[in-house]
Amino acid sequence: MMEVFFNLSVNVLIQSLIYAVLTYGIYITYKILDFPDLTVDGSFPLGAAVSALLLVNGADPWLTIVAAALSGALAGLFTGIIHVKFKVRDLLAGIITMTALFSLNLQIAGSNLTVDRATPTIFTSGIAMRLFGGLSLSLRKLIISALIAFAIKILLDIFFKTKYGMLLFAVGDNERFVTSLARDKGSVKIMGLVISDALVAISGCLVCQEQRSFSATMGTGQMVFGLAAVIIGSTVFRKMSFVKGTSCALAGSLIYKLCIQIAILLGLPANLLKMVTAVLFLVILIVGQSRTREA
Amino acid sequence: MLKMNNIVMTYDPGGINELCVFNDFSFGVKKGEFVSLVGSNGSGKTTLLNIICGTLAQTSGEVYIAGENMSHKKDYYRARRIGRVLQNPSLGTCPNLTIAENMALAENKGKKFDFTFCINKKRISAYRDMVRELSLGLEDKMDVKMGSLSGGQRQAVSLLIATMIPIDFLILDEHTAALDPLTSETIMHLTDKTIKEKKLTAVMVTHNLRYAVEYGDRLVMMDKGRVVMDISGKQKQATAVEDVLKIFNDISIECGN
Ligand SMILES: Nc1ncnc2c1ncn2[C@@H]1O[C@H](COP(=O)(O)OP(=O)(O)OP(=O)(O)O)[C@@H](O)[C@H]1O
Numbered sequence: 091m092m093e094v095f096f097n098l099s100v101n102v103l104i105q106s107l108i109y110a111v112l113t114y115g116i117y118i119t120y121k122i123l124d125f126p127d128l129t130v131d132g133s134f135p136l137g138a139a140v141s142a143l144l145l146v147n148g149a150d151p152w153l154t155i156v157a158a159a160l161s162g163a164l165a166g167l168f169t170g171i172i173h174v175k176f177k178v179r180d181l182l183a184g185i186i187t188m189t190a191l192f193s194l195n196l197q198i199a200g201s202n203l204t205v206d207r208a209t210p211t212i213f214t215s216g217i218a219m220r221l222f223g224g225l226s227l228s229l230r231k232l233i234i235s236a237l238i239a240f241a242i243k244i245l246l247d248i249f250f251k252t253k254y255g256m257l258l259f260a261v262g263d264n265e266r267f268v269t270s271l272a273r274d275k276g277s278v279k280i281m282g283l284v285i286s287d288a289l290v291a292i293s294g295c296l297v298c299q300e301q302r303s304f305s306a307t308m309g310t311g312q313m314v315f316g317l318a319a320v321i322i323g324s325t326v327f328r329k330m331s332f333v334k335g336t337s338c339a340l341a342g343s344l345i346y347k348l349c350i351q352i353a354i355l356l357g358l359p360a361n362l363l364k365m366v367t368a369v370l371f372l373v374i375l376i377v378g379q380s381r382t383r384e385a
Numbered sequence: 386m387l388k389m390n391n392i393v394m395t396y397d398p399g400g401i402n403e404l405c406v407f408n409d410f411s412f413g414v415k416k417g418e419f420v421s422l423v424g425s426n427g428s429g430k431t432t433l434l435n436i437i438c439g440t441l442a443q444t445s446g447e448v449y450i451a452g453e454n455m456s457h458k459k460d461y462y463r464a465r466r467i468g469r470v471l472q473n474p475s476l477g478t479c480p481n482l483t484i485a486e487n488m489a490l491a492e493n494k495g496k497k498f499d500f501t502f503c504i505n506k507k508r509i510s511a512y513r514d515m516v517r518e519l520s521l522g523l524e525d526k527m528d529v530k531m532g533s534l535s536g537g538q539r540q541a542v543s544l545l546i547a548t549m550i551p552i553d554f555l556i557l558d559e560h561t562a563a564l565d566p567l568t569s570e571t572i573m574h575l576t577d578k579t580i581k582e583k584k585l586t587a588v589m590v591t592h593n594l595r596y597a598v599e600y601g602d603r604l605v606m607m608d609k610g611r612v613v614m615d616i617s618g619k620q621k622q623a624t625a626v627e628d629v630l631k632i633f634n635d636i637s638i639e640c641g642n
């Protein structure tokens with residue numbers, strides 16, 4: 091009993107850590123840029139598809155992270171250009187890219203692609219084995235995902251303090267101010283989308299390596315998950331302004347995955363998961379709104 | 386400093402709301418001049434400033450700033466040499482960033498926005514000294530978000546930020562209109578002081594005829610996209626608020642208002 095419970099907890103932690111990378115991306119678009127980026131539902135499986143294809147062809151598992159990031163960056167670039175240069179509304183720009191990516195992902199990896207047990211992943215090869223080879227697979231996964239999630243978080247926190255990072259905040263806050271700084275606001279927005287979707291694709295790549303499979307439908311609902319996580323995180327810590335946005339996103343991911351796991355333990359059929367997610371998201375939005383109205 | 390030749394500006398050309406605001410309009414500002422621009426609502430003042438800054442593209446005509454042909458240059462390109470303060474105090478800064486962060490960004494205008502740290506700890510005390518000059522007690526609030534300041538405080542910081550790095554041209558569009566009379570007076574003093582100290586060329590739109598008469602060394606009145614009064618130097622000094630008001634009213638009566 092204890093062991094089942096322990097395994098479940100470790101699994102929830104792994105899930106929340108690798109999905110946290112996606113929530114960082116959503117934090118950038120939704121919270122910083124004020125851009126609801128639906129590209130996510132396409133760039134997440136894109137990262138997974140790219141990495142699955144590369145893995146089955148014997149690529150270095152760490153390199154697939156870089157490749158996934160680049161593919162996601164291109165997806166974000168595409169949405170950004172549609173929105174900024176062709177003046178397509180934010181939501182529609184994301185939907186266009188997402189729809190195109192669905193076909194692209196099918197082209198890359200088919201509707202399903204399994205990475206068999208013999209294929210090395212970042213959790214079962216190279217530096218992971220050298221440093222943590224003595225540990226069980228799930229503990230190794232936990233440590234590696236924690237290292238990645240925290241490393242990316244720290245890099246982002248530093249980036250947000252740089253001149254360029256601050257410009258990202260400025261463009262979401264007051265576009266005219268960015269113009270008055272003699273900077274093209276459009277290119278700053280595009281850059282934000284590029285970074286965000288690169289992170290989302292990295293998350294997709296990590297999920298693919300963790301579960302050793304890609305499926306074309308794995309992107310459905312990821313944007314809503316990420317939004318929910320970011321909103322939960324920032325609601326929980328709203329009184330503590332010193333808590334960083336990335337920390338909120340990470341915490342939101344953990345709380346969300348924990349809630350879902352508890353719901354499943356309580357007997358929620360897996361088919362209803364997305365429905366529950368939608369209801370949960372609606373509740374969060376309504377609660378969040380009524381709070382701002384009171385304030 | 387500024388030269389506008391044969392500007393034509395038509396909103397919604399060919400559409401049902403087609404409206405020609407300027408038809409063959411020419412205007413110039415000399416280096417170091419401080420122009421007060423007045424005129425009734427809808428006379429085209431904001432449109433004029435937007436054409437200067439590149440926020441709006443003129444239908445035809447040319448805009449030169451400091452000798453450079455800016456007619457088809459983007460707004461952010463022109464912004465390098467222009468500082469701008471608008472009527473709405475929340476448009477001049479980022480509400481969710483602190484005073485220090487806003488100032489650090491402004492100080493970097495025209496330079497590279499790279500991956501070096503935005504806030505240089507050594508600069509904070511310099512920023513604080515600049516803010517102290519405003520005499521609004523904001524020097525102890527460097528880490529407070531802009532959004533939590535009052536409109537007047539925000540406008541003062543906006544003015545400071547717009548003129549923080551050397552610029553050729555300061556553009557003010559009714560920048561005291563949203564403030565109470567006392568704060569408005571304070572900001573106006575500050576504006577005048579800044580323009581004189583930094584020897585800026587400035588165009589200030591205002592509906593306060595007293596400001597227009599008291600401040601600046603040239604007074605321009607616009608009506609329906611034309612300049613109807615343009616005085617400077619001794620002639621301006623000899624002009625009282627009542628004189629300007631009379632002309633203003635005469636024009637309005639002509640229009641049947
Ligand atoms: N974006 C726009 N689209 C269409 N017409 C516009 C637009 N902006 C302004 N106008 C019209 O152009 C004319 C000049 O407007 P403008 O804003 O330049 O006047 P203004 O002198 O700044 O007035 P105010 O004193 O009220 O600020 C007005 O008749 C206005 O209706």
Ligand SMILES: [Mg+2]
Nearest residue numbers: 430431432558
């Ligand atoms: Mg106006």
